[in-house]
Amino acid sequence: MTRHSLVLAAQSNDPATRSRAIEAIAAAYWRPVYKYVRMKWNIAPEDAADFTQEFFTRLLEKEFLDSYESSKGRLRTFLRTCADRLFMNQERDSKRLKRGVGSAHLSLDFIEAEQELARELRSGTPEDSFDKEWVRSIFVLGLARLQAICESGGKLIHFELFERYDLEDADPKPSYAQLATEFGLATTDVTNYLAFARREFRRCVLEQLREMTTSEEEFRREAQALLGVKLT
Amino acid sequence: MKSLSDRVVARLHADMQLPDLTGTRYNLLQYLACGGMGSVWLAEDTVLKRRVALKVLDLAAPADGLDVRLLREARILARLEHHGIVPVHDAGTLADGRAFCCMKYVEGQTLAQQIATLNLPDRLRLLERIAEPLDFAHARGFIHRDLKPDNVMIGAFGEVLVMDWGLAKVGVTSLEGGEAEIATAVQTTQHSLRVTGQGIVLGTRGYMSPEQARGDIEVDHRSDIFSLGAILTFMLTGSAPEELAASGTVPRPLRAICEKAMAADPNARYQSGREMTADITHYLNGEPVSAYTEGLLERSGRVFVRHRTAVVLVAVYLIMRVLFILFARR
Numbered sequence: 001m002t003r004h005s006l007v008l009a010a011q012s013n014d015p016a017t018r019s020r021a022i023e024a025i026a027a028a029y030w031r032p033v034y035k036y037v038r039m040k041w042n043i044a045p046e047d048a049a050d051f052t053q054e055f056f057t058r059l060l061e062k063e064f065l066d067s068y069e070s071s072k073g074r075l076r077t078f079l080r081t082c083a084d085r086l087f088m089n090q091e092r093d094s095k096r097l098k099r100g101v102g103s104a105h106l107s108l109d110f111i112e113a114e115q116e117l118a119r120e121l122r123s124g125t126p127e128d129s130f131d132k133e134w135v136r137s138i139f140v141l142g143l144a145r146l147q148a149i150c151e152s153g154g155k156l157i158h159f160e161l162f163e164r165y166d167l168e169d170a171d172p173k174p175s176y177a178q179l180a181t182e183f184g185l186a187t188t189d190v191t192n193y194l195a196f197a198r199r200e201f202r203r204c205v206l207e208q209l210r211e212m213t214t215s216e217e218e219f220r221r222e223a224q225a226l227l228g229v230k231l232t
Numbered sequence: 233m234k235s236l237s238d239r240v241v242a243r244l245h246a247d248m249q250l251p252d253l254t255g256t257r258y259n260l261l262q263y264l265a266c267g268g269m270g271s272v273w274l275a276e277d278t279v280l281k282r283r284v285a286l287k288v289l290d291l292a293a294p295a296d297g298l299d300v301r302l303l304r305e306a307r308i309l310a311r312l313e314h315h316g317i318v319p320v321h322d323a324g325t326l327a328d329g330r331a332f333c334c335m336k337y338v339e340g341q342t343l344a345q346q347i348a349t350l351n352l353p354d355r356l357r358l359l360e361r362i363a364e365p366l367d368f369a370h371a372r373g374f375i376h377r378d379l380k381p382d383n384v385m386i387g388a389f390g391e392v393l394v395m396d397w398g399l400a401k402v403g404v405t406s407l408e409g410g411e412a413e414i415a416t417a418v419q420t421t422q423h424s425l426r427v428t429g430q431g432i433v434l435g436t437r438g439y440m441s442p443e444q445a446r447g448d449i450e451v452d453h454r455s456d457i458f459s460l461g462a463i464l465t466f467m468l469t470g471s472a473p474e475e476l477a478a479s480g481t482v483p484r485p486l487r488a489i490c491e492k493a494m495a496a497d498p499n500a501r502y503q504s505g506r507e508m509t510a511d512i513t514h515y516l517n518g519e520p521v522s523a524y525t526e527g528l529l530e531r532s533g534r535v536f537v538r539h540r541t542a543v544v545l546v547a548v549y550l551i552m553r554v555l556f557i558l559f560a561r562r
Contacts, residue, residue: 031235112235113235116235119237132241135241135245136235136236136241139236139241139244139245140235140236143236166240166243166244166247167236167240167244168240169237169239169240192254195252195254195327198247198250198252199252199254199327199328201244201247201248202247202248202252202328203328205248206291220291220294223290223291224290226245226248227248227249227290227291
């Protein structure tokens, strides 16, 4: 089965292909890596930001990803292990880079990540936090896809409804009738538009996940990890 | 795009799992359970106004043929109309591309959950009611192949239903039209499966027959008899079938029934569920069972237990008679 895998592209010998792929991987993983190192080693925000940039620079230089084999484990577990190894090597060699030196050219909003970290309830292990952040990143990227699809398909109102009903942190959520009034729609339209947006969101997230994995087997494992959690 | 709060992530997570019932006759009510291939939901059939169970796959068009398997299971259930087999109402594909199967919603507990509340005679009678639908399926050429305590439901009114026919083997004689194609298209990747050099192994360790565990192609209905023996062992010992030898509390005739049902050679097993349950009925009635040759003492003990009143009356009569004779001589 032919699949467009970012991981395979990141292992490419073509620098442009590799760079694009690493940027996409970084978009999904920089928050998990940043928050993981902050939690696990309790290092300063500036050091964690430098470490994260350094980590993705190493990825770009093919230092890590060339040794990745999907048959031996999940990409996210592999990357977390790489982060551990890089940190311990740096500690051992006392060659920690000074702030801003040797950083990759990734534009990452560490200030926002730091604000999130301050707001979030710190429960569980750093490893749990890494996985949780990974899910959050996949959802954020899935939402960006959904927004692009809705915009190009003339269905922006579907996305806006989804944003208003499912993405806002309001409690209680607005009712469908309230949304119908607010958007000037029939209540049945609100129901149908939201069903469309949720269906497309699910598809976008799974597409995103498929790109982040290298085999069908890994994709199914990750999809199950994402979908197979019991609801209470 | 800005980041998402924990609460929004949890909400989206829940949304991702919900089956998209747009355009169907069903309304989602509640999550029930999840398994290797998908999840089961309680839903309302809005046309017939009844509650149903919806089995929905996790992914649309899965590469491992799970959608084919689910449809196949639905078709098998449609062919097996028996009060001891969970009925199927509908099957198809949802708007989100996921395959689903709609079945009767059985309120109750699995055999594994309920076993501790039952006394020995009730447990044995329950086994008879599991064997009955199995015999029915075997007579129509179907073999369950994944019989275990978790796949037997006991309803709120004591009804017994054999569930989860997803791994069932369809006998050639029972195939019609395109079913042969469906039967051979099945691929399996669940955690309970593993591949050997001879074929694909289906089932659950401990409850599957040795020939099934080897991946033999020619597994027949006696493989289910083995599983039935393993279930009886579980019912008697409360633990895994392998523990039978270590358990000293199982009466010898029942132990012999288990051992005969779980014989390594299919020819040495009971040849049908009816034959096995006949032995259980004999045991319940205090009669000798075919699987066990009892000694003189055991037979005497059994006869005493079975005809206790008559034996006591005769003994009392004889004692009275002796006493009468003794007093008469004085």
